[in-house]
Structure formats: C-alpha cells, structure tokens
Amino acid sequence: MSPGTRGVLVSGATTPLGVAVVTAILAAGKGPVIAVGLEAPAAVRGLLPEQAEYHQVDLLHARQMRQLLFGRVRAAGIQAVVHLAMHRRASDQGDHVHRLNVETTRQLLRLAEHHPSVRRFLLCSTSAVYLARHDTPDLVREDWSLDLSPQAPQWLRDRVEADITVCARMGLAPIHVNVLRLAEILAADMGSQLFDYLSSRVCLRPLGYDPILNLLSLEDAAAAWVLALDAPEQGVFNIPGADTLPLSRAIRLWGRDDVPVPGPLLGPLYALRRAVRRTDFQYAINQRRFHFNGVLDGRRAASVLGYRPLHALTWPCPDCRPTAASPGSGGHLGP
C-alpha cells in the first residue's frame, strides 16, 4: 500500500490531462479517485479507468459542488482535491468564463478548507501566467513576475487571477496548498494555443525571431501530479517538459510549413484566420513568447518532488527535421 495521500477528487477529469492524471493516480495506488466532469456519464464511458468514480457536476453551481464535497467525497474519505478544470477556449469570454476559471477555484478551495477529510488542494496553472518580455530570464523560476497587465486577454487574466487566488491562501489555509505551473501540453482538447496554431498547414512566425519553447507530455504531467500529492512543502512548482526546441523546429516536426512574416502583420493575419476559420489561436496571448525565450526552471520540482521530465512528445512528423541532408552536407548535422 502506498504511503501518503489517499483518495483524490479530480475536477476537469474528462480532458486528456484529467484522464492521464486519474489513470496515474490509480496506478500509483492513491485511490479511490472521484472524477468530476461536465459531460454525461454515457458520453465519457470507456474514457476513464473503471476504478474511477465519475460524477457529472457543473462546478458553476455551488449547490452541486457542495453536495459532492460534503456527500460522496466525505463518505469516501478523499484527502486531496486536484483542480484541473479551466475554460479551454481563448475565444470564449465574459462573466460565465470568469466564473468557471476564478470563482469556481475560489469556491472549491474554500470548501476544501472546511472539509473534514480533505488535507490538500492542488491547482493546475500554466507557464503562460509568467510575464514574458525581453529581460525575462531564459529559465523562469517560480518567483518571477506574473503577467498582471490589464490589457492581457481574459484567457490569461483569469489564469493569473486563479493562480494568485490560490497562492494567497498558502500558509493561511488549514490545508496543504500547491500550485503546479505546467509547461504547455501540446495535445488536442487541452486548450493549447500552440496546438491550435499548429493546426494550420502554414504557420506564420515573427521574422527574425525563433524563441525556445518547452513542451510537456501528458505522461510527465500526470507523473508530476502524482508526486505533488505527497509534496512535503507548500508552494508553487514549475513543471517543465522534456522537449526544448525553437518554434521553427516545432513547426517542422509537426509537419507544417514555417513562414517568417514581419511581426506587425501577424496580429491582423491571425485575427483574420480566427474570424474566418473560427480557430482559437490568439496572437495577442502569444506575441511575447513568440519573440522571447522562456523555459520553466524545474529545479524546485526536481529537488522537492523528485520530478524529472522523462517522456518526450511523439511528433507527428519526426523525419521532417529542418536538418535534412542537403547536397554535400554529409547528412544529418543537427540544428
């Protein structure tokens, strides 16, 4: 029997990350797991492991949330809440989205603090919350400034607010509080801006810039959550991935054509794409990170949690390296 935390409530359990986390928690012997999603049970049948107990709950309804926590969660003796639920589409805006992203987080944390069995609350945050600019360190530590710009899109402002809301309770709440800031998970249905960007056959990027990205696989993300369930310290942990590469190379490995374009044109071009094709990628969210490096520094997660990224992404077009042999080059030379 595994020591440490036993019994986990996972919100947002029907996302790819949620499924991976639920599966990993059960595999680690930290069950039972109560998985929460918005979808009807029939729609997610077969998606989650059979051992997971699925509940259809709209987190925007306080009564449903309360009934779950002080009903089934209490009866099952759940000790940790892993909050993964966030509105994924950047194009959706308004009070409804804000309530899910921020108010639900606040409410869930408040209920967890008063819960008889819950001892830990863990929030899924993102590397996007960090302020990206020309003087940002290439390796971003947990204490780097967050992007508090009032001009930032709601998608970003909500994530920063939810992150800060939870961080503000660290040390004050009677439970153990952690925030995991994950590098971008390049997968479908994850709200990944980069995934949507790469869904075009031609990917435009700023001329003269080729920033370094760090991407996280679902396997590593799930492993990080399992480790975080037994975190000996409260606080924030950066969770970097095993893929560190420039944007141009990511485009190529995804099987896309990389076309550099003068930076000022990118905003209007991608706004047009969004309007015509109803895509989700917003250049305003990504403008700075398409210019400047910003890789999460995972040393704290390594030393405190024992986390190390081990699983690289499976690239759709691994033989599409930009380093294909050219005449007289002597074959593959590297970047």
Next chain:
Amino acid sequence: MPSVRELRERLDRRLDPRAHRPLLPPRPTMAHLARRLLPDELFDRAMATTIRDDGHGYDPFGMHRGGVAMGLVVTRFLYERYFRVSSHGIEHIPPTGPVILAANHSGTLPLDAMMIWTDVVRRAAGGRVPRVVMDHFVPSLPWVSILFTGGGGFGGSRGNFHALLDAGELIIVFPEGTPGIGKPFSERYQLRPFREGFAELAIRHQVTVVPVGVVGAEEQWPQLTRIEGIHAFGAPYLPVPATPLPLPVHYHLWYGPPIPVAGRWRPEDAYDADAVGVLAGETQEAVAALLARGLAARAGVFR
C-alpha cells in the same frame, strides 16, 4: 451530439503524419551553412563542444552546436585577418566547472566579447563555449538574438547567471559595463570602477574568476561623441564613431591566473559588502596588471 471520445478520435485523426507533410523544402540549418564555410578542423571543433542538450540539440537558452559553428563563421575573418588575435595564457581557464572570465571593455561595439568568445572556443581545453552576457535590449533585435543565443549569448538577468553557474558554465563578464565600452579615446586603458555583481555571484556560487586583459580593443574605434537621446532597440545611446569601420588593430588577449574563491569565502559571504568589494578590487587589479603587461609587450597598435 458527438461524445468526448468521438471528438477525441476526430482530433487524433488530424495528427495523422501522412496528412502533415510540409510543402516547402527544408531550409539549410546553421550547421549546414557552417559546414560549407568553415575548414574541417574548426567545424569539427564546433561540433565537439560541450552543451547541455535538452532533447533536440538545444539548451534552454537556445545554444546549439550549429549556432556555435555559425558564430565561428561570423568571427573568422575578424579573428584571423582583421584583428589578427594573439592569445596568451589560455591554459589558465579550467577545462571544467563554473568560471567567470572578467575582462576590460571598450571599443564602441562589443567586438572584444566576440574575440574572447572565438578565442576560447577555438583554443581552450574541454570543448568549452563561453556564455556572453547580452544587454537587455539585445534579445529584442531580430536575427541578432538568434545568432547570439545560438552561440551561447544570454540576457543579463540575475536568474540566468544563477542557472548558468549552477550548471557549471563559463561566463564572460565585463565589470566596467556600459561606461567601459563608451569611454573616450583619451582615456583608453583606464579602467572604469568594476561593478560588484560578478563578485557577489562568484562568492555565492564559489566560482573561480579568471581575469582577462584585452589589448587593442581600446584603440579599435574611437568615438567622436554619442547621442544620449536616441535609444534604438533600447540601446543606452547612439555612438558616433570617428571612422566608418573599426581600425584593424592587433588584438592581444591576456588570460591571468585564476583568482580562487572557494576556501577564502563562504557562499553566505555574498551578503558581505566588504568581501564582495575585496574580490571585485582584486579582479580589477589583476586586469590592470595584465593590461600593463600587454601594453609593454606589444610592438605597436597595429602590430
């Protein structure tokens, strides 16, 4: 209404590699270009350099072997023909472990940094690539940022210093800072007061400091004046040089014996202003002594 599973499968189909072939041919990489432009010996040296490969041949700062090779391409003419760099005492650079190279700074444009970088890559033991601190505005410059980071440049934030020294890297710093590179011709080889940030880092990380005296750069590009009100790309000022190109002075790089830190100070002494001041002062004296030695030894500015 499709189920989540159906939606997931639909999205997975979009990832089918057969549907994802790029239409455009691959562009040649820096490594390919450098392969054609460098002699075998230099190219092989670049390819044998030690870098932290995070999976795709890049380190988190953007350095990669192709970038190092391209750096050697860019600096080759300047190093071999234009400035005819002579190197003295490079064996003082330890082949492994964190090191700070502290040099005098001058010459209107940071060509001295490029020459030290080239000299270390071409001649130092251990396949080391020195990391050069870039001013904060450099990452904003198109293409320049790609070239510099590919060769080991990094933005001069404190977090970057800590990460690189923790990783055992070799860092070039110019403790005189901007006042050094902008000093008038009449004040050449008169060191500006050394800033103490590098000394604090050296003590905190227990890093050896190797002083470097750059002889020649101080005469390479006399400045007529500088325009303080123009900040192109965030540069602190716009220099107005006396000649359209730098003068073909003869560079002499003098590396001094390492100044030990471990054993003299503990990491917590980084908070002791006196300790930091002592190390900064010792380094400045060592650089000044190397400059005096280099100036006495050279036959002339261009020889």
